[in-house]
Amino acid sequence: MASISLHCVVIGCILLHLAGASPLSDAYPPLWKDCPGQLSDYKVENGKYIINFWHYLERQGAYKILLNETAKYFEKLAPENEQNILWGLPVDHGWQYHTGRLADPTQRTDCGLKSGDHLCISVDSWWADVNFYLSAMPFLAAVDSGIIGIPSDNVTFLPPYKDQMSFCYNVSSCHSSFPEAMKKWNEFYQHLKSDSNSFDDLLKYLWAAHASSLEVVHKNFHNRLKYYSKQEAHFERNWALFVDYLAPPLFPSTLIRTHNFLKGLPTRVLLSGDRVPFISDFTAFQKSVLLALNLLHKVHVYTGTLSFIVWENLMKFKVARKLFLEILEFILHVFD
């Protein structure tokens, strides 16, 4: 009963929401229209397209091409590619940019500062490094799977100024450095291309690939946390944990949903003076989310990660999964 009445409330909210809906472009990441939309917008050298993943427009441009080339697989679900589940990635990256999280946290350079080189993405930023694996790999695996329509050897990335060994620069070197993650992203595209799959199936492959990229990151970039305030470092840790918990329910990372979801996240880098939840420039929603993330981390540690295993198993039940997603949707619309 409880589930049925909640269901009705949720549907009501969604209808209300749609009635007053703003244009989809409001949900696009910052500067989306200025990003390259096709490969021919990038530089070519020796027959290869050169992409600088340490420049905001160029990194977002890779997503933009990816969204464009995969639009046809989602067009039957909603107009304007809104239901494309790859939207989650550029929208999240846009939030990182907008909130100053791609800037140099060591403050030795003006890379990424609003007042400085604002389109620069710093290799010292934990967020930028994590996102590299969630942008470069999905993009190269798409090239490799024939989604982008160019030969695999025709694209290469510029290296960052340091820690070059932690990244990869073309299809073959990413395969050899990060075989598991590349394999998982390839599997996602193979399923996308085959007609015989449900939306939930696609989400399963997407989240498996996502988790596989993050596994690499968790190992490689711990040393970045020291550049941040204790508060921001805890938020990074809690956020990464939360994303692990979002995978089993297969959060549908479509455009509007992800956009609404990100409204709950801090609008700037947390400082050492910030005391959660008493941060005056954050909304009630944002403060609640920070508290909830802290709580999740406490439970996770207290139960010795058993909570995750229980969660994973619970989410294998379709009813539980649907209920969780509906509650989440409900919360998002209440705060919207």
Ligand SMILES: *[C@@H]1O[C@H](CO)[C@@H](O)[C@H](O)[C@H]1NC(C)=O
């Ligand atoms: C891409 O690859 C093909 C064949 O390998 C080559 O002829 C072409 O010049 C390459 N470069 C670009 C930018 O398309």
Ligand SMILES: *[C@@H]1O[C@H](CO)[C@@H](O)[C@H](O)[C@H]1NC(C)=O
């Ligand atoms: C993809 O990009 C091309 C070229 O920029 C554009 O003409 C086309 O409308 C785009 N397709 C979708 C589905 O956005």
Ligand SMILES: *[C@@H]1O[C@H](CO)[C@@H](O)[C@H](O)[C@H]1NC(C)=O
């Ligand atoms: C890919 O990158 C590696 C080094 O990062 C390089 O040795 C190799 O020649 C590149 N392969 C292609 C096809 O560009």
